Amino acid sequence: MNSDLSTPVIAMRGIGKKFGRVRVLENIDFEIFPGEVHILAGENGAGKSTLMKILSGVYTSYEGTISMNGKIIAPATPLEANHMGISVIHQELSLIPSMNVRDNLFLGRPVTSLGFVHDREQKKKALSVLNDLGLDVSADALIEDLSISMQQLIEIAKAISINAKVIIMDEPSSSLNSKDVEILFSLIEKLKKQGCGIVYISHRMEEIKRLANRITVLRDGKFVGTSLAEKLPTPKLINWMVGREMTNMFPRYEMNRGKEKLRIENLTVSDNEKTHVKGINLTVNSGEILGIAGLQGCGASELLMGIFGAYNRKTADHIYLNGKEISIKKPSDAIKKNIALLTNDRKATGLVLSMSIIANICMSGLVELSQWGWRSIFGEISATEKQAEALQIHASSYEMEVGMLSGGNQQKVAIAKWMQISPEVLLLDEPTRGIDIGAKHEIYQLMNEWTKQGISIVLITSEMPELLAMSDRVIVMHRGSLTAEFTREEADAENILAAAMGKETIRR
Amino acid sequence: MTDSTQTSALMKEGRFVRFLSSSAGRATIAFVLVMLLGLIFNADGAFFKLGMHRDALRQASVFGILAVGMTVVIITGGIDLSVGSILAVSAVLFSILTLHLDWPAWISILSCIIVGAGLGAISGTLIAVTKLQPFIATLAMMTFGRGVAKYITGGQKISTYLTNSDGEVIIKELPRIFKVIDSRIMGGNIAIVSIIFLFCLLITWLFLAKHKWGRELFSIGGNEESARLSGVPVKWTKFLAYTVSGIMCAIAGIAQAAQETQGDPEAGGGYELTAIAMVVIGGTNMAGGRGGMGLTLIGILTIGYLEKILSINAVPESGRLLITGVIIVLAVLTQRKNRN
Numbered sequence: 001m002n003s004d005l006s007t008p009v010i011a012m013r014g015i016g017k018k019f020g021r022v023r024v025l026e027n028i029d030f031e032i033f034p035g036e037v038h039i040l041a042g043e044n045g046a047g048k049s050t051l052m053k054i055l056s057g058v059y060t061s062y063e064g065t066i067s068m069n070g071k072i073i074a075p076a077t078p079l080e081a082n083h084m085g086i087s088v089i090h091q092e093l094s095l096i097p098s099m100n101v102r103d104n105l106f107l108g109r110p111v112t113s114l115g116f117v118h119d120r121e122q123k124k125k126a127l128s129v130l131n132d133l134g135l136d137v138s139a140d141a142l143i144e145d146l147s148i149s150m151q152q153l154i155e156i157a158k159a160i161s162i163n164a165k166v167i168i169m170d171e172p173s174s175s176l177n178s179k180d181v182e183i184l185f186s187l188i189e190k191l192k193k194q195g196c197g198i199v200y201i202s203h204r205m206e207e208i209k210r211l212a213n214r215i216t217v218l219r220d221g222k223f224v225g226t227s228l229a230e231k232l233p234t235p236k237l238i239n240w241m242v243g244r245e246m247t248n249m250f251p252r253y254e255m256n257r258g259k260e261k262l263r264i265e266n267l268t269v270s271d272n273e274k275t276h277v278k279g280i281n282l283t284v285n286s287g288e289i290l291g292i293a294g295l296q297g298c299g300a301s302e303l304l305m306g307i308f309g310a311y312n313r314k315t316a317d318h319i320y321l322n323g324k325e326i327s328i329k330k331p332s333d334a335i336k337k338n339i340a341l342l343t344n345d346r347k348a349t350g351l352v353l354s355m356s357i358i359a360n361i362c363m364s365g366l367v368e369l370s371q372w373g374w375r376s377i378f379g380e381i382s383a384t385e386k387q388a389e390a391l392q393i394h395a396s397s398y399e400m401e402v403g404m405l406s407g408g409n410q411q412k413v414a415i416a417k418w419m420q421i422s423p424e425v426l427l428l429d430e431p432t433r434g435i436d437i438g439a440k441h442e443i444y445q446l447m448n449e450w451t452k453q454g455i456s457i458v459l460i461t462s463e464m465p466e467l468l469a470m471s472d473r474v475i476v477m478h479r480g481s482l483t484a485e486f487t488r489e490e491a492d493a494e495n496i497l498a499a500a501m502g503k504e505t506i507r508r
Numbered sequence: 509m510t511d512s513t514q515t516s517a518l519m520k521e522g523r524f525v526r527f528l529s530s531s532a533g534r535a536t537i538a539f540v541l542v543m544l545l546g547l548i549f550n551a552d553g554a555f556f557k558l559g560m561h562r563d564a565l566r567q568a569s570v571f572g573i574l575a576v577g578m579t580v581v582i583i584t585g586g587i588d589l590s591v592g593s594i595l596a597v598s599a600v601l602f603s604i605l606t607l608h609l610d611w612p613a614w615i616s617i618l619s620c621i622i623v624g625a626g627l628g629a630i631s632g633t634l635i636a637v638t639k640l641q642p643f644i645a646t647l648a649m650m651t652f653g654r655g656v657a658k659y660i661t662g663g664q665k666i667s668t669y670l671t672n673s674d675g676e677v678i679i680k681e682l683p684r685i686f687k688v689i690d691s692r693i694m695g696g697n698i699a700i701v702s703i704i705f706l707f708c709l710l711i712t713w714l715f716l717a718k719h720k721w722g723r724e725l726f727s728i729g730g731n732e733e734s735a736r737l738s739g740v741p742v743k744w745t746k747f748l749a750y751t752v753s754g755i756m757c758a759i760a761g762i763a764q765a766a767q768e769t770q771g772d773p774e775a776g777g778g779y780e781l782t783a784i785a786m787v788v789i790g791g792t793n794m795a796g797g798r799g800g801m802g803l804t805l806i807g808i809l810t811i812g813y814l815e816k817i818l819s820i821n822a823v824p825e826s827g828r829l830l831i832t833g834v835i836i837v838l839a840v841l842t843q844r845k846n847r848n
Binding site: 308310331332334348351352355362363364366375417 | 718719720721723724726727729730731733734735736737738739740741797798
C-alpha cells in the first residue's frame with residue numbers, strides 16, 4: 001500500500017506452454033501489482049486457466065520466468081505456491097463438506113501445541129478471520145450445511161487467512177447470488193487496501209467494468225494486450241477478445257426450415273441450490289439448427305436437461321411437439337416422443353464405458369428392439385451395423401467395450417444411441433467436445449444430413465466459429481435468461497459475446 | 509504337414525491364452541487350483557468317488573441359490589447383507605405352515621416366496637426410492653429379518669415335536685414335501701436341492717443374458733447417470749434386483765428347512781458372506797457393471813469344492829476358515845492382476 005506500489009509483486013515474462021505438440025500459450029507477459037484488480041479476459045480456451053495454473057504451481061514445465069518482488073521463483077506444487085503467498089480460489093470448491101468451518105480454514109496447517117490440535121486457539125483465530133471479513137457464520141457450522149454462496153465465501157476467507165500476497169479468482173461469482181456477490185466485492189475492496197494483488201477471471205461485463213484496474217486479454221494462447229481499464233472501452237475489449245477472422249470452414253448447406261417442431265413456453269429449471277433457467281420461451285422448426293450461445297454457467301446445458309426431463313422443473317411450463325402439448329417428467333418420456341439429448345460429457349453421462357458397442361447403441365431403443373422384454377440378438381446386431389455404417393464407427397468388433405475406443409468413436413457411439421430411436425428433435429450439448437478435426441467434420445456433415453431429413457437440432461457449443469457456421473438461428477443466454485436472438489445473418493461474434501455477457505438486446 | 513500342425517498348435521495356444529485372460533478364464537484358474545488340491549489331498553481316493561462330487565454340489569446348493577440373487581444385486585453396484593436372515597424367515601415360516609398348520613405344500617411354498625419377495629422389495633424400495641446406501645438398507649433388513657424369524661417362532665426351533673395346549677408333546681409325521689425336497693433322483697446321484705439350485709441359476713442367467721432387464725442391470729452398475737439419461741428405468745430395475753434376491757432367499761430357506769427337517773430361527777447366520785465370496789471369486793465386480801451368472805457358477809463350485817475337499821481331509825474348522833480366507837484373497841488378486 002506504500003512505496004512498492006510501483007513495482008509488480010509478480011512478473012511473468014515470456015511464458016509459453018505446450019501440451020505434447022499442441023501449443024497452448026506463447027510468449028505471454030503478465031504483471032500483478034499490489035493493491036490492484038487485474039482482469040484476465042479471453043474466450044473459452046484462450047489460455048487463461050493454463051497461465052494461472054503455471055503461476056500457482058500446477059504446471060511446472062513451461063517457457064519463460066516468473067519473478068516475485070524481483071526474485072525468480074518456480075513453485076513446484078500448489079502447496080509451495082501457497083507458502084510463497086500465491087493463493088487460488090477455484091470454481092470447484094476445495095472444502096471438505098463433512099468438516100466444520102474452522103477446521104476447513106486451517107486445513108493442512110492446523111494450530112497445534114505438542115502435535116495436538118489446539119482447538120480453542122484455532123477457534124479464536126478462525127473467529128477473527130471471519131469477523132474481519134464480516135461473514136455471518138458460526139465457526140462450528142459444517143460446510144455441507146451452508147449455502148453454496150457461503151461455501152464460496154469461506155473458500156475466499158481460507159485464501160485470505162494464509163496472508164496471500166496474490167489471490168487468483170477464477171470466476172468466483174459464478175455460483176453466488178447477487179447479495180453474496182456484493183459481499184465478495186466488498187471483500188475484494190478490503191484485500192486491495194491490504195495491498196493484495198488480485199487476478200480476476202470473469203466473463204461478465206458488468207463485473208469487469210466495476211472491478212477492473214487493469215485488463216489483460218489473451219486469445220488463442222497469445223498475448224493481445226494489457227491496458228488500464230478506463231482506456232479500454234467495451235467494444236474494444238470485445239474486439240480484442242474475438243479478434244480473429246471467422247473463416248467458414250464448417251459446411252452448412254441451404255436451410256431446410258419447415259413447420260414448427262418444438263415449442264417451449266416459460267420453462268424454469270432449478271434444483272435445491274439455485275435456479276438455473278428462468279422462464280425461457282423458444283421454438284425450433286423442423287430442419288433447423290438453433291444454436292444456443294452463452295458463457296460458462298449461463299444455464300444452457302440445464303435448459304436442455306430440463307426439456308429432456310432430467311431435471312426438476314417448475315410445473316408452469318408448456319412443451320409442444322408438432323403443435324400438440326406433451327408432458328415430459330423423466331428422460332424415458334422424452335425418448336418416447338423421439339426427443340434425444342446428447343450430453344456434454346460422454347464418459348460421465350453419455351455412455352456406459354464397461355459395456356459393449358452393441359449394448360450402448362441399443363440402450364435407449366431397447367424397448368423397441370425387444371419383444372415382451374426379451375432382446376432380439378439379430379435385431380440388435382443389424383441395428384448396430386446400420387448405425388455404425390451411417391456414422392462411420394470404426395471398431396474391430398461390436399462386442400468391444402466402448403471404453404477402449406478413441407474419443408471420436410466414443411462420441412459417435414453416443415450419437416448412434418440416439419439415432420437408433422429415430423429422433424425428431426436432437427438436443428446436442430457440445431457434440432464436438434474433445435474430438436479431433438476429422439471426426440468434428442464428419443459430425444457437421446451428419447448434422448446437415450439430419451436437418452435435410454427434417455430433424456430439428458438444438459446446438460450448444462462453446463466454440464464460436466462452430467456456432468456461427470452451423471446455426472440457422474442463435475439465441476443467447478446469460479444467467480439463466482435469454483438476452484438476445486439473432487438470425488444467421490445478424491449473428492456475429494461481437495454481438496453474441498456482448499449478449500452473453502449480459503447486454504440485453506432482445507426485442508419483445 | 510509339420511507346418512500346419514504347428515500353426516494349429518499356435519492357434520490353439522492363442523485361443524487358450526485368450527480364454528485365460530477372459531473373466532471366465534480367470535475364474536477357472538481358481539477352480540482348477542482347488543481341483544488340483546483335491547487330486548493331491550484325495551483322502552485315500554475319496555476324491556475320486558462319485559458320491560464326493562454329488563455331495564459337494566448338494567452342500568453348495570443352498571449357498572448357490574443365495575449367490576444367484578446376490579449376483580443380480582452386485583451387478584447393479586449394490587450388496588445384499590440380508591440374505592441369511594430372509595432365509596431364516598422363510599425356513600421357519602415354511603416349517604410352521606407345513607408342520608404345525610398342515611397347509612398344503614404348494615400354498616406354503618408360494619407364501620414363503622411372497623414373504624421373501626416382500627422383504628427384498630422393502631430393501632429395494634429403501635435403496636431405489638429413498639436412496640439409502642445398499643449396505644445400510646440391507647444391514648437393517650438383516651437385523652429386522654432375524655427379528656421376524658425369532659418373533660414368529662418365539663426363538664424356538666420349529667420341528668415335528670409339538671407341544672399342544674395341554675402341555676403334551678406330540679410328534680407329528682414329517683410332511684411329504686420335506687422328503688421330496690431332500691431326496692435324490694437318477695439312482696440317487698442328483699439331489700433335488702441341486703436341481704432347484706441349477707434351475708434358479710438357469711432362469712436368472714436367461715434373464716441376465718437375454719432379457720432387457722439384464723442389460724439394464726449392467727448399465728446401471730456401469731454408469732447409473734448415463735443409464736438414467738438413456739431412459740433406463742433405474743428405480744424399477746434396482747427394486748426388482750433386490751426383490752429377486754429376496755425370492756432366492758425364500759427358495760434357499762425352504763431347501764434348508766427340508767434338509768434340516770426343521771425351521772431354525774438362527775439358520776443362515778453368516779451365509780451372506782459365503783454368498784458374496786462365491787460371487788466375488790467368480791469375478792463379478794463389486795463396483796458393479798461387470799460379471800455374470802456363468803462366472804458365479806464357477807465361484808460357487810470353487811468354494812463348494814474347497815469346503816468339501818477340506819472336510820474329507822478332516823481339516824478342522826479353524827483350518828478350513830484360514831484356508832478359505834487365503835483362497836478368496838488369492839482368487840481376487842488373480843482377477844485384478846490379469847485385468848490390467
